[in-house]
Amino acid sequence: MALREGDLVVIWIDPRRVYLARVEGGKKLETDKGFINLGDLIGKEYGDVVKISKGLAFVMRPSLDYIYAGLHRPSQVLYPKDIGYMIFKSGISPGDIVVEAGTGSGFLTISLAHFLGDRGRVITYDVREDMQEKARKNVNFLGYSDRVEFKIGDVREKIEERDVNAVFLDMPDPWLAVNNAYKALKPSGVLVVFVPTTNQIEKTYFSMKEIGYANVEVVELILREYQVKENATRPRSIGVAHTGYIITGRKSIKGSSEIT
Numbered sequence: 386m387a388l389r390e391g392d393l394v395v396i397w398i399d400p401r402r403v404y405l406a407r408v409e410g411g412k413k414l415e416t417d418k419g420f421i422n423l424g425d426l427i428g429k430e431y432g433d434v435v436k437i438s439k440g441l442a443f444v445m446r447p448s449l450d451y452i453y454a455g456l457h458r459p460s461q462v463l464y465p466k467d468i469g470y471m472i473f474k475s476g477i478s479p480g481d482i483v484v485e486a487g488t489g490s491g492f493l494t495i496s497l498a499h500f501l502g503d504r505g506r507v508i509t510y511d512v513r514e515d516m517q518e519k520a521r522k523n524v525n526f527l528g529y530s531d532r533v534e535f536k537i538g539d540v541r542e543k544i545e546e547r548d549v550n551a552v553f554l555d556m557p558d559p560w561l562a563v564n565n566a567y568k569a570l571k572p573s574g575v576l577v578v579f580v581p582t583t584n585q586i587e588k589t590y591f592s593m594k595e596i597g598y599a600n601v602e603v604v605e606l607i608l609r610e611y612q613v614k615e616n617a618t619r620p621r622s623i624g625v626a627h628t629g630y631i632i633t634g635r636k637s638i639k640g641s642s643e644i645t
């Protein structure tokens with residue numbers, strides 16, 4: 386289908402130059418490899434290769450991986466390998482309602498909104514208004530504003546929602562919020578927590594067990610990227626060595642003391 390004014394596109398020049406933009410008459414995307422007039426994309430199609438001032442660019446339909454690469458990130462963000470597993474373990478489906486804290490740059494928020502679809506809803510809390518303003522820009526830019534509700538609030542003190550399908554916590558002291566998450570969840574709903582250090586695991590794990598979560602598990606996902614060269618294919622020597630740990634558990638209405 387031909388591209389129209391307002392369509393979202395990924396402009397791929399090379400692996401280190403991937404840009405997220407909207408087709409817009411009179412607007413330019415400037416890069417160190419040349420510029421592209423975004424209005425010139427009207428009538429082109431996803432998959433086309435177009436001329437830019439100093440070479441060529443591939444015009445792609447935005448998928449979550451390139452949306453991720455193209456957005457601004459004012460805070461430490463979750464990595465795709467962790468987000469993928471967190472969504473998988475949460476048991477959520479399109480159309481579900483989830484609560485999240487903290488919003489940060491909104492990368493998990495966006496991934497959840499993308500996955501939950503038009504009928505789904507993400508209620509995202511942060512204590513910092515400035516963080517949410519930046520995340521809101523990312524959410525609006527992607528056209529997901531109807532799927533996301535921003536709330537300023539400390540989830541250690543209160544989570545207003547009830548009967549939600551899943552709660553996601555990426556904040557410094559999640560063990561102080563697991564009780565409020567328990568109250569917010571539907572029976573059998575899943576709490577998913579991300580923490581970067583091992584001392585946070587123990588505090589979170591034992592708080593969850595004490596409150597009555599069942600199936601409490603902790604994992605770390607290790608991702609290794611490869612460079613592929615003839616007769617020299619091997620793991621890349623640079624990359625992200627550590628991200629964090631994922632703790633998951635389900636709300637059990639009877640309490641989890643007899644269930645491990």
Ligand SMILES: C[S@@+](CC[C@H](N)C(=O)[O-])C[C@H]1O[C@@H](n2cnc3c(N)ncnc32)[C@H](O)[C@@H]1O
Pocket residue numbers: 460461462463486487488489490491492493494510511512513516538539540541555556557558
């Ligand atoms: C590491 S960032 C979250 C990044 C986010 N998951 C992403 O992928 O972009 C942590 C955020 O938690 C917020 N935060 C810290 N304590 C909180 C609390 N008690 N309640 C709500 N938000 C909190 C911080 O202001 C910060 O924006």
